[in-house]
Amino acid sequence: MVMQKWTSLLLLVASAPQYGFCFTSPLPLTSLTKDPPSTRVDFTIKDANTSYRGLATSSSTASTSSSIQDAVSDTNSASSPASHYDSVVVGGGPAGLLAGIMLAQMQPIDASISDGQRPRIVVFDRLPPPPSPDNLVYSTDISKYYLLGLGHRGQRALRRFKVWDDVSKASVAVMGRRDWSPGKTREEDGVVRMSDKAVVSRVLARDKLVGVLKEVIDTRYKGVIDLKYGYQVDPVSFGDDCGSQVQLQVSQCIPLNDNEECSIENGNMVPATITTNFLIGADGAARTIANAMETNDVERRQRMNPLRRLFDKPQFRVTRKLLGDDVMTDVAKKPSSNLPGFRFAGPKLHEGGRTVILGDCIHTVKPYYGLGANTALEDVMILSDILNSTPDLSRSLNAAVEQFTKERSADSQALVTLSRGMDRPGKLGTVRFVLPLVLDSIFNKMAPKVFGPSMFGMFQKEGIGFRQIQRKKRLDRAMQSAVILSGLTLVGFGTKTLVKTVAKSLGLKSEVVGGSMFGLLALTSVARKLFAKKTETNA
Known part of the structure; x- marks a missing residue:
């Protein structure tokens, strides 16, 4: 863990x-x-x-x-x-x-x-x-x-x-x-x-x-x-x-x-x-x-x-x-x-x-x-x-x-x-332990009145039972999943619209433009890693 x-x-x-x-x-x-x-x-x-x-x-x-x-x-x-x-x-x-x-x-x-x-x-x-x-x-x-x-x-x-x-x-x-x-x-x-x-x-x-x-x-x-x-x-x-x-x-x-x-x-x-x-x-x-x-x-x-x-x-x-x-x-x-x-x-x-x-x-x-x-x-x-x-x-x-x-x-x-x-064994157990803590931290800072704190924070709250905590975290997970899926859907729709617009303006197929953009992102990522490694070596 x-x-x-x-x-x-x-x-x-x-x-x-x-x-x-x-x-x-x-x-x-x-x-x-x-x-x-x-x-x-x-x-x-x-x-x-x-x-x-x-x-x-x-x-x-x-x-x-x-x-x-x-x-x-x-x-x-x-x-x-x-x-x-x-x-x-x-x-x-x-x-x-x-x-x-x-x-x-x-x-x-x-x-x-x-x-x-x-x-x-x-x-x-x-x-x-x-x-x-x-x-x-x-x-x-x-x-x-x-x-x-x-x-x-x-x-x-x-x-x-x-x-x-x-x-x-x-x-x-x-x-x-x-x-x-x-x-x-x-x-x-x-x-x-x-x-x-x-x-x-x-x-x-x-x-x-x-x-x-x-x-x-x-x-x-x-x-x-x-x-x-x-x-x-x-x-x-x-x-x-x-x-x-x-x-x-x-x-x-x-x-x-x-x-x-x-x-x-x-x-x-x-x-x-x-x-x-x-x-x-x-x-x-x-x-x-x-x-x-x-x-x-x-x-x-x-x-x-x-x-x-x-x-x-x-x-x-x-x-x-x-x-x-x-x-x-x-x-x-x-x-x-x-x-x-x-x-x-x-x-x-x-x-x-x-x-x-x-x-x-x-x-x-x-x-x-x-x-x-x-x-x-x-x-x-x-x-x-x-x-x-x-x-x-x-x-x-x-x-x-x-x-x-x-x-x-x-x-x-x-x-x-x-x-x-919170005590599942193996790598999957580690993910199941860490991921909810990260999500709770992010969403609680974004909307504290809607999303509760992490499980540890809920345990420290007075006047709330474990059954209530369980229900609250289930609701939080459902809303977090809905927000994440909605965000991914919007990103996907926006990316698709952008590719079509660029392809239409250049007179190319959408597949060609999409592949080129993906390749450019991959090359940029590799270049950044090489540059960071070279800088670290020189230092």
């Missing part, structure tokens, strides 16, 4: 004077997926029906490894989950933790539950807790962490739930970038391009953002939100539209010691099933909840009367990666290569009347344009707006989850489609 021919470095203006200007180069995609030399925390999840084995990777530094091991130990020695929660969030990433904070700021779904008796919200995650946001590893070993750029979407969501000040202190501002031409390596050879955006992006490591949100929960929502790390959650029943509760099977994992397989703790400590009034799936690309929703929807349709099936809503689908998890180990041993990373779930984002999914599990994109995490945080904000505007949630929760599908399903698919369209 054309982007690979240039090395773009972010110009970071640090929030503290001692940092000054910091330059960091974006990592290749393959380096984000390849295991670096690190301390690995293996775990196995077992219960009567399933066996799951996973891998959690921490930093290679001793301090970080120690903190993660201690955190896992503390988590596994903590009290078992309760048998019932008002709300359950599956996934402890940015979207999952922010969803927990959002729910804590609301009234309970079940009005009979009050804060102070016991935690009414629980957030489950399969991995160990993240390092503390104050851990020095974030500044000394930055290459080990995936950096997030928080734009207007993410910042607006974090401000909504009063955590932006905490996140802002842990991040740095991106004021622009420095570009180097091929073959140029000196710092003074780079060209600084300052950004002209209404909202200045802030950058921090993804794990650091998770650490900040976890710290907010630990300090402000203790006793309201229960954080459970090292847990696998599998839906047993999504309930139904009439209001029955969601049932979940929960299994706790213990880290391996000396390569011995681990098992879940005593069954008396970990309930076989728990129930909840409201389930949010925010488990990213793992998609435990989304996959269970798909299976449930397939089984429901199979039991349905064939005639009724014709008029039923579209079946829920999860688009999948081309390579399964069983192949990924072998692929990782091979030389670096590009793997497909764009997936979405839909057309509905809810199951029954008490479950929704959001974040990366409904729109998985590559980390090029700062859209994944920002859109996931925006999902939480939109869900909050819907829940707060729905009267009597204990009776109308099904209407709220259906409304979330209406507002976010099309946008999620449009986000993945737009991102995928």
Whole structure:
């Protein structure tokens, strides 16, 4: 791609004077997926029906490894989950933790539950807790962490739930970038391009953002939100539209010691099933909840009367990666290569009347344009707006989850489609990436009220969804094509008229005059190139 021919470095203006200007180069995609030399925390999840084995990777530094091991130990020695929660969030990433904070700021779904008796919200995650946001590893070993750029979407969501000040202190501002031409390596050879955006992006490591949100929960929502790390959650029943509760099977994992397989703790400590009034799936690309929703929807349709099936809503689908998890180990041993990373779930984002999914599990994109995490945080904000505007949630929760599908399903698919369209491989992909940017730049300068800015410019505009962006760019392409075709038609008609006029005045055939004019243009072009080459040689 054309982007690979240039090395773009972010110009970071640090929030503290001692940092000054910091330059960091974006990592290749393959380096984000390849295991670096690190301390690995293996775990196995077992219960009567399933066996799951996973891998959690921490930093290679001793301090970080120690903190993660201690955190896992503390988590596994903590009290078992309760048998019932008002709300359950599956996934402890940015979207999952922010969803927990959002729910804590609301009234309970079940009005009979009050804060102070016991935690009414629980957030489950399969991995160990993240390092503390104050851990020095974030500044000394930055290459080990995936950096997030928080734009207007993410910042607006974090401000909504009063955590932006905490996140802002842990991040740095991106004021622009420095570009180097091929073959140029000196710092003074780079060209600084300052950004002209209404909202200045802030950058921090993804794990650091998770650490900040976890710290907010630990300090402000203790006793309201229960954080459970090292847990696998599998839906047993999504309930139904009439209001029955969601049932979940929960299994706790213990880290391996000396390569011995681990098992879940005593069954008396970990309930076989728990129930909840409201389930949010925010488990990213793992998609435990989304996959269970798909299976449930397939089984429901199979039991349905064939005639009724014709008029039923579209079946829920999860688009999948081309390579399964069983192949990924072998692929990782091979030389670096590009793997497909764009997936979405839909057309509905809810199951029954008490479950929704959001974040990366409904729109998985590559980390090029700062859209994944920002859109996931925006999902939480939109869900909050819907829940707060729905009267009597204990009776109308099904209407709220259906409304979330209406507002976010099309946008999620449009986000993945737009991102995928800018990441096509090969020379044709390069043309499809560069040509629209050039056309948008030209036409937007000619008629800014008619033609929108480039796709990147549209992403930075506030108050516009991805579905609207998709429709706008389709309209722009149609109008640009019409203008170009009209221009070519006029040029062709004018050239033909000119040839006929000259031929008539000279008493020659039009073909002779046309060929002569074409030959003259070709000779002129060759002469200009020879003259330029000679001038360059003399210089």
